[in-house]
Amino acid sequence: VRFIAERDSLNASVLGPDATPDSPEFDLFVKEVAREMTVKAGQKCTAIRRAFVPAALLDAAETALADRLSKVVVGNPQTEGVTMGALATIGQAEEVRKRARELGGAARLVFGDIDNVAVQGADDVRAFVSPMLFRADDPWSADIVHDVEAFGPVSTLMPYKDLDDAVALVNRGRGSLALSFFCYDPQISRAFILGAGAFHGRIVLIDRDSARESTGHGSPLPMLIHGGPGRAGGGEEMGGVRGIKHYMLRSALQGSPRQLSTVVGRWLPGAPQSEGATHPFRLRFGELPIGYTLKTASRVVTLEDIEHFAEFTGDTFYAHMDEEAAAANPFFPGRVAHGYLLLSFAAGLFVDPAPGPVLANYGLESLRFVKPVSPGEAIKVSLTVKSKTQRNDEYGEVRWAVSITDGADELCATYDLLTMNAL
Structure with missing residues (x-):
């Protein structure tokens, strides 16, 4: 029986060095990071766990992300106004809090609360957690943020010095399923992909021109052939027909x-x-x-x-x-x-x-x-x-x-x- 396994991966999103606080790419980046943190309460193998921005934009990005996350309403999805539900189990919520505490040893919590969360429309709140945004000002000394995944609404914001530094940092995660790059300059995008491509199964370029039609960071197209160390679906996104072929019997034919x-x-x-x-x-x-x-x-x-x-x-x-x-x-x-x-x-x-x-x-x-x-x-x-x-x-x-x-x-x-x- 063929067996396919995906490696755990600390997926990343990067704001390009050409961005400014008033550029469309900055806003798109903030929206995507917040969305990936909260959709399915962050319980996705492609969710953004590490968010990188130019060092000069670190404070602005933190403020913008915190503002956007402050609008998230946690609770019973059947309750009007709720925008993020519970984790899969109480045990999973406890695991996320445990991993968040580990991240807190190397990064500073700038939004959310590890132990407490306001919940709407639910009596038992043990499976609910708050969206949590950490900040690591020195990503090269914060090894744990590149090694530990809190499988929930948790992400760490970090700065990079230049494009080479950004490439090295995203690759520090030792391979991921998904990587997104928010940049409007195609030459910068080319340089980034040439440096990062071998370490990530799928890279999506998002800018002001493509954002409205893009599937986003965490929604791959089924016909894509994935690479990277994880080799999602054996290299084929399993949501599509192509991936099924890995489980079909095969024979090479020879004859006239x-x-x-x-x-x-x-x-x-x-x-x-x-x-x-x-x-x-x-x-x-x-x-x-x-x-x-x-x-x-x-x-x-x-x-x-x-x-x-x-x-x-x-x-x-x-x-x-x-x-x-x-x-x-x-x-x-x-x-x-x-x-x-x-x-x-x-x-x-x-x-x-x-x-x-x-x-x-x-x-x-x-x-x-x-x-x-x-x-x-x-x-x-x-x-x-x-x-x-x-x-x-x-x-x-x-x-x-x-x-x-x-x-x-x-x-x-x-x-x-x-x-x-x-x-």
Whole structure:
């Protein structure tokens, strides 16, 4: 049985050195630290346990955080006006108080009370604790704040001297699940991430531009691949489908394209292609076999075609219009056809225009232009059913492997075409 464990981690949040007390990033930082302290009463593996600010902003940050935390109402969540509830158990509340006392040996409590809390709407108050903000003016001598986690509404505010100091301090926690950086200067953000990235599973950059859409410090997206020493979810956030794959059985397959294509239900290059009298666009989703192929007639690409396309679209790039300049380019023998002209001609060669099962062409993927086509050369197209995925009771997605070749059967372009086809 596969087993995944997350390391305890003293997650951190950092206010960038470009911030000032009146900058949006300062306000965003204060709001996020207070929110992470109090949401679920701080009982989250990603909650902010260490908050770092430039040394010059330490007093301002303390005042702002204390002011925001003073508005928190502790009590029964069913009571109107309550904004923070109890811890999971009475034992957990006692554990948080114990850890808070340990933190108090190296840091000063600047907001809250370890032993007392005003509680609204509850008779038994033993599972409730006050939000507690500690302050450690010398974070390098306060080892315990980097080693001990109070799993509740508890955080420690600390200063840093410069960006290198901030990086070293956040990394002092020996790895975390989540790290947030509040900064508006992308060059500073880059330097910070290059220094801190290896020690933290997920880093979120928050500024005035992204804050409204950001999931915030403690709410990762399920498709993210986490790093850091903790390797949350084995590297995959377990709230998403990707993480489940760690628990699924797996086998590597080896064989001929014919065998593998049938086994996996997907046409692979080199696998057999079947041709029929019916145009594939006249077949419904369920009637299209994997590997069904249309091979088109040829079309000659003329110089007049190239010049018309250039003038009509405005794409007068020299490779299409200037023989001498194009010939000097190491990739072209002279003037060549536009890649998108080839795509347009390809569609004209393989499309059946009448209404039918093909409901929509909604894109193409993995486009590569492999070989240029010169004026006077002919192209033809091979269109193969690569895979099918039913989307609902009315239609499904068909992925087509498309290859454009020249008169010598050499590949000029390749891509996957996506269509929605009626069942």
